[in-house]
Amino acid sequence: xxxxxxxxxxxxxxxxxxxxxxxxxxxxxxxxxxxxxxxxxxxxxxxxxxxxxxxxxxxxxxxxxxxxxxxxxxxxxxxxxxxxxxxxxxxxxxxxxxxxxxxxxxxxxxxxxxxxxxxxxxxxxxxxxxxxxxxxxxxxxxxxxxxxxxxxxxxxxxxxxxxxxxxxxxxxxxxxxxxxxxxxxxxxxxxxxxxxx
Amino acid sequence: xxxxxxxxxxxxxxxxxxxxxxxxxxxxxxxxxxxxxxxxxxxxxxxxxxxxxxxxxxxxxxxxxxxxxxxxxxxxxxxxxxxxxxxxxxxxxxxxxxxxxxxxxxxxxxxxxxxxxxxxxxxxxxxxxxxxxxxxxxxxxxxxxxxxxxxxxxxxxxxxxxxxxxxxxxxxxxxxxxxxxxxxxxxxxxxxxxxxxxxxxxxxxxxxxxxxxxxxxxxxxxxxxxxxxxxxxxxxxxxxxxxxxxxxxxxxxxxxxxxxxxxxxxxxxxxxxxxxxxxxxxxxxxxxxxxxxxxxxxxxxxxxxxxxxxxxxxxxxxxxxxxxxxxxxxxxxxxxxxxxxxxxxxxxxxxxxxxxxxxxxxxxxxxxxxxxxxxxxxxxxxxxxxxxxxxxxxxxxxxxxx
Numbered sequence: 001x002x003x004x005x006x007x008x009x010x011x012x013x014x015x016x017x018x019x020x021x022x023x024x025x026x027x028x029x030x031x032x033x034x035x036x037x038x039x040x041x042x043x044x045x046x047x048x049x050x051x052x053x054x055x056x057x058x059x060x061x062x063x064x065x066x067x068x069x070x071x072x073x074x075x076x077x078x079x080x081x082x083x084x085x086x087x088x089x090x091x092x093x094x095x096x097x098x099x100x101x102x103x104x105x106x107x108x109x110x111x112x113x114x115x116x117x118x119x120x121x122x123x124x125x126x127x128x129x130x131x132x133x134x135x136x137x138x139x140x141x142x143x144x145x146x147x148x149x150x151x152x153x154x155x156x157x158x159x160x161x162x163x164x165x166x167x168x169x170x171x172x173x174x175x176x177x178x179x180x181x182x183x184x185x186x187x188x189x190x191x192x193x194x195x196x197x
Numbered sequence: 198x199x200x201x202x203x204x205x206x207x208x209x210x211x212x213x214x215x216x217x218x219x220x221x222x223x224x225x226x227x228x229x230x231x232x233x234x235x236x237x238x239x240x241x242x243x244x245x246x247x248x249x250x251x252x253x254x255x256x257x258x259x260x261x262x263x264x265x266x267x268x269x270x271x272x273x274x275x276x277x278x279x280x281x282x283x284x285x286x287x288x289x290x291x292x293x294x295x296x297x298x299x300x301x302x303x304x305x306x307x308x309x310x311x312x313x314x315x316x317x318x319x320x321x322x323x324x325x326x327x328x329x330x331x332x333x334x335x336x337x338x339x340x341x342x343x344x345x346x347x348x349x350x351x352x353x354x355x356x357x358x359x360x361x362x363x364x365x366x367x368x369x370x371x372x373x374x375x376x377x378x379x380x381x382x383x384x385x386x387x388x389x390x391x392x393x394x395x396x397x398x399x400x401x402x403x404x405x406x407x408x409x410x411x412x413x414x415x416x417x418x419x420x421x422x423x424x425x426x427x428x429x430x431x432x433x434x435x436x437x438x439x440x441x442x443x444x445x446x447x448x449x450x451x452x453x454x455x456x457x458x459x460x461x462x463x464x465x466x467x468x469x470x471x472x473x474x475x476x477x478x479x480x481x482x483x484x485x486x487x488x489x490x491x492x493x494x495x496x497x498x499x500x501x502x503x504x505x506x507x508x509x510x511x512x513x514x515x516x517x518x519x520x521x522x523x524x525x526x527x528x529x530x531x532x533x534x535x536x537x538x539x540x541x542x543x544x545x546x547x548x549x550x551x552x553x554x555x556x557x558x559x560x561x562x563x564x565x566x567x568x569x570x571x572x573x574x575x576x577x578x579x580x581x582x583x584x585x586x587x588x589x590x591x592x593x594x595x596x597x598x599x
Contacts, residue, residue, distance in 0.1 A: 047290050133290055164310075171306035179286035179302045179345070180269065181221040183322070185332040187342055188218045 016041020016140065035111055035119040036144035040163045044170040047134040048177045050126045054105045056177065057124060057137075066172035066182060068196065069165055085118075093117035093146070119144045137173070139166050199586070200254045200338035201565040206244035207573075209255065209566050217334065217342035222269035225346035227280060231359040232259035232336045234565070234572050234582045235367060236393050237507050241326070242569050248311055248328040257282035257324040258366040259336025260359060263350075271347040278350035279365045280343055281534035284322040284333060287348030297321065298531035303345065304331045315510075320531065337565055339586045351538045354546075360553045361545055363583065364394070369552060370537035372398025372458075375505035376406055378528035379454035383407040388443055388452035388495065389429070390488040392420035394555055394581055395505050396458035400429050401550050403456075412446060414439055417577040423554065443495045451497035457506045459488035493520050504529035555581045562586040 015023045016039055023039070046053055056062050060081050064070040071084040071092055079099045087093045095116030101109035101123070111121035122141035129136050143162060175182045186192035198216045203209055217226055235258050240246050260279040263272045272278065285292050285300035292300050300321035304312070309319035311329040325335015334341065343350060353362050376399045379387060387403045389396050392415040400411050404427070413424035414432045421431040432442050443452060489504060493516050496502055502525050520527070544550045557580045560568045568582040 045290070047288065047293070167310075168306040171309060174289075175286070175302045175306065178288045179223075180288075181223060183284075183286075183302055183305045183331075183344065184220060185305055185308070185322070185334070186220050187334045188215050189220055190215075192220050 014041055014043070014138075015039070034142050035116070035121040036142050038143055038145055038162075040122075040141040040143075040166050041138065042163075042166050042170055043136055043138040044174050045129050045134055045136050046174045046177050050128055050135040051105050053135050053137060053177060054108075054126050057126075057173075058108060066176050067165075067169045068172070087118075087146070095120070118146055137170065139170060141166060198339040199562060200334070201256065201562065201584075202251075203241060203249055203253045203255055204251050207242060207570075209242065209569050211563050211565055212252075214252075214254065214338075217340050219265055219267045220342065221344060222267045223345050223347055224267040225263055225270045225272045225343045225350070226265035227259075227261040227278065227336075227341050227343055227350070228264045229259050229261040229336055229339060229341060229562075229586050230277075231261070231363045232256050232338075232562075232584050232586075233363060233366075233368075234258075234337070234568050234584070236395070237326070238569070239573055240507065242573060246327050250328060250332075253325070253327075253332070254334040254338050255325040256335030256337030256341075257326055258363065258368065259324075259341065260353070260363050260366065261336075261341075264340070266346070269347060272350060272352070277353045279353060279362050279538070280324070280336065280341070280350045281365075281370075281538065282323050282326075282367045283349075283531065283534050284324065284331060284344055285348060285535060286345055287535075291321075292348075295533055295536040297533040297535045308332055323531070337562065337584060339562070349535060351542060353542070357546070358553075360556055360583065362542065362552070364398070364552050364555070365534075365538050365541055365545070367532065367534065368394040369398050369541055369550065370534045371395050371505050371532040372400075373402045373537055373541060374530075374532050375399040375456050375458060375503050376402035376408075378501075378503035378505070378530075379403065379456055380501050380526070380528075381406040381408050381454055384409045385453040386410040386412065386447055387454045387456065388412045388414065388492070389424075389456045389458055390414045390492055391457070391459035391506070392417070392424045393458060393576075396420075396456070397423055397427065397555065397580075398550070399456050399458055399503075399505065400424055400427050404428055405544075405549060412443065412452065419577045420580065423580065426554070427551075439491060440495050447497070451495050451500065453497055454501040454503065455492035455496045456503045457489045457492050459506050490514070490516055493525065496523065496525055498523045500525055502527040505532070556583050558582045559588065560584055561588040 015026055060073045063073055069086040071086060074082040076082055081097050083097055084092050084094050095112040097110045097112050100111050101107060107123055107125050109123035112119050120143035125138045127136045172182050184192055186195055199211055200214050201209055202212050238255055241249060263274050263276045263278060266272050283298045284303035285297040286302035289301040298321050303322035304319050308328055308331055312319040322331025322333055324333050372395045381387060381403055385408045387408045389400055389411060392413050400413060403411050411429040413429040414434055415421050416433055416435040421433060424431055432439055493502060545552060560582060562584045565584050572579045572582050
């Protein structure tokens with residue numbers, strides 16, 4: 001199937017599920033311009049047409065509606081955008097991202113530029129789910145954790161670890177696209193604001 | 198508003214908390230007129246369910262009047278509605294198959310992690326039932342925020358008392374689904390473990406689905422009496438050897454279908470159960486499963502096992518060999534309430550099911566902690582406690598024996 005699958009392995013499973021620690025090398029080789037050595041992969045099925053999901057995602061200013069950690073995404077031109085993202089301890093990190101590959105309705109790939117606070121690159125793939133069940137959306141992200149392993153642990157403590165975030169962001173994307181709103185147990189609007197802060 | 202909040206094992210309190218508000222476009226705010234304490238609330242009360250937090254508002258069986266609606270709610274102010282305990286979006290794959298309790302989207306994204314680790318996939322959210330199932334505030338309160346109000350709540354026609362329709366929220370559909378999961382065929386003998394509300398509704402449902410005989414198993418005389426009232430034969434397991442009795446009563450064949458409506462807090466005086474209790478109290482395992490073991494062993498070869506009872510964690514000594522060798526079928530799951538509500542509302546209107554018999558006590562919301570204690574301590578007399586926020590403390594009525 002796609003080039004993010006493991007050619008060395010004896011199965012068809014995605015590389016992000018590999019027990020083999022050097023799987024990341026193959027994943028990064030599949031990315032147009034790899035930045036970093038930590039791999040995240042996550043797929044979610046969304047009961048909506050592929051074109052609709054792609055179009056919503058491709059307008060990067062929409063992403064803050066379901067990605068909790070995004071402070072803002074500013075569109076600089078048709079390939080470049082500027083990202084401000086929450087980090088542990090009330091800080092923010094910033095970078096410019098450049099689209100490195102794009103296929104209408106199928107794939108968006110990006111890489112951060114050289115002076116990014118957190119070097120990162122990745123791709124979002126949209127595929128028709130078999131059986132007319134909507135669309136599989138796969139996020140594959142490679143990044144350099146700030147301050148290495150310790151930084152990753154701190155991020156995890158603050159629930160800002162990118163693997164946790166990616167999985168939750170994709171769930172929120174699914175909720176927004178399928179149900180038209182993002183589920184919350186908040187009883188009041190104040191509680192909702194506190195949860196998002 | 199006033200609300201019943203959880204603070205720990207055997208510690209629930211009525212406190213003043215912030216009123217709920219419209220948070221999402223599909224929300225509605227309901228002013229509660231009646232709300233019941235469920236047998237599964239006792240699992241929370243006894244501290245068996247993980248991921249509870251101090252201050253959580255309990256209650257997942259409730260109804261009331263619509264007082265506020267979000268822009269995408271289809272409800273109208275003033276309508277009386279019964280609210281299903283499962284919080285389902287109505288638009289995901291599972292909802293489209295009417296598997297509402299498996300909804301992908303009702304549970305907030307952050308809470309889904311817990312169930313992912315325990316169960317492999319997150320389940321739908323439930324009202325007032327721990328953070329694993331969403332952390333939503335429940336309905337044992339004056340007001341409640343109801344998400345996805347265009348999908349869940351069913352509007353009640355005028356002239357039907359709360360007491361008649363309240364149980365559409367959980368236990369009536371749960372009893373019905375239990376009988377449906379038993380795939381009852383005309384002429385069947387069905388055995389039901391547990392004559393609590395779910396067991397009693399599954400007895401009524403089994404007969405409506407064509408069962409020839411229902412055998413009800415419990416140890417509370419009053420509950421067995423209620424089962425008898427609906428035409429069931431009874432076994433009191435304190436006086437009678439259940440397996441032996443079932444075999445004799447079915448001519449050595451065993452019941453065609455068995456229903457475990459007891460679940461996680463099965464009471465039994467047997468060695469395996471005692472071991473379970475030791476394990477539960479030492480955190481080696483969370484679930485005590487005597488009823489389901491006995492049901493599997495008693496069930497006839499090729500028969501059907503239905504398990505509406507709530508289990509949360511892992512068990513051991515599950516009779517997998519008997520299950521396999523006899524070729525049994527097991528169906529279970531949280532109830533797809535939204536799927537059953539319209540049909541069961543009709544059944545109530547046409548007097549095909551009796552619901553009000555179950556209510557033994559009506560209390561003001563302020564006395565909810567007494568209601569929990571009563572229900573917990575005296576399950577023979579107390580079959581169902583309904584809390585009414587509008588009921589004055591002095592005017593409380595207690596009706597014994599339905």
